[in-house]
Amino acid sequence: MILCIRFRLGAEREALLPELARLAEDVSPVVQAVPPDTLLVDVRGALRYFGQDAERLASVLRVRALAHTGTACTIGVAGNPLLARMAARQAEPGTTLLIPDTPEAVAGFLHPRPVVALPGVGPGTARTLCSYGLDTVGRLAAAPLGTLQRLTTARTGRELHEKAHGIDRTPVVRNAAAQSLAAERAFGRDELDRDSQRRALLSLTTELGLRMRGTDQVTRALALTVRYADRSTTTRTRTLPEPTAHTTALTATAYALHDALALQRARVRALALRAEGLTPAEHAAHQLTFDPTDDKLHRLEAAADRARARFGPGAVLPGTLAA
Structure with missing residues (x-):
């Protein structure tokens, strides 16, 4: 499990x-x-070792997290990561x-749910x-x-077919938590x-850029998560x-991610942006540029950071956010 x-x-x-x-x-x-807030735990071996069922082990982990860090959690338990993720989304806060x-x-869990509840199924x-x-998933x-392959593509059709039947062959891979920063609106x-959604993205990239520059870090990738009115999510x-x-580069990438999702009629409840693969800025390789505009933007950004450090994060804002 x-x-x-x-x-x-x-x-x-x-x-x-x-x-x-x-x-x-x-x-x-x-x-x-x-990242930023989830663990997948394969407890099949632990079931035999401890002689406990999965729900009991989930309770133990909940108590330990609360006792050691004061952190509450919601847990989904199922036979594979796909179903466990969906169960965790559907569970009431603080429950299993x-x-x-x-x-x-x-089938009883999946079939009544809307197709958008399946991970990876976006609005389009x-x-x-x-x-x-x-x-519906049923x-x-x-x-x-x-039929599904004709409506979509061969690969997408097969993925939809397997997900609708609760099939997920993805293993839980042991790893260390990746270094990342996240913010949500x-x-x-x-x-x-x-x-309005793009203004929220600009606010997120401004915040993440400021936080990374404040700790002399840079990011290799951005992940955008969109949460919809029905509590489903899409991440790219x-x-x-x-x-x-640099906020300018982060914003351009965030806008590109947003545009690629084609959310024209989607009812969006929240946007979250995560900077992944953080590394010290001094270790990062930078492409040389002779564009004076780029250098000017960086100097303006540094001046704005100094003003924020002295007067607070709201001292300097992009014009779109200040309006």
């Missing part, structure tokens, strides 16, 4: 994830950190949701499927594989306006042309 543990970590506490991973390793050595590892239980794919009446599971209502990652902490 697989545990998906989602901790209540704000951006300011995400550095706790490695410590939480070490706590989980006391129960099972197969722990995969999924178990999907028994039987075909009947898996969901619209295509719904236009053909495949609006109807998707009943569709022939060939939640909207007061379901947000459909593209400009893009590698930057070169490691950077």
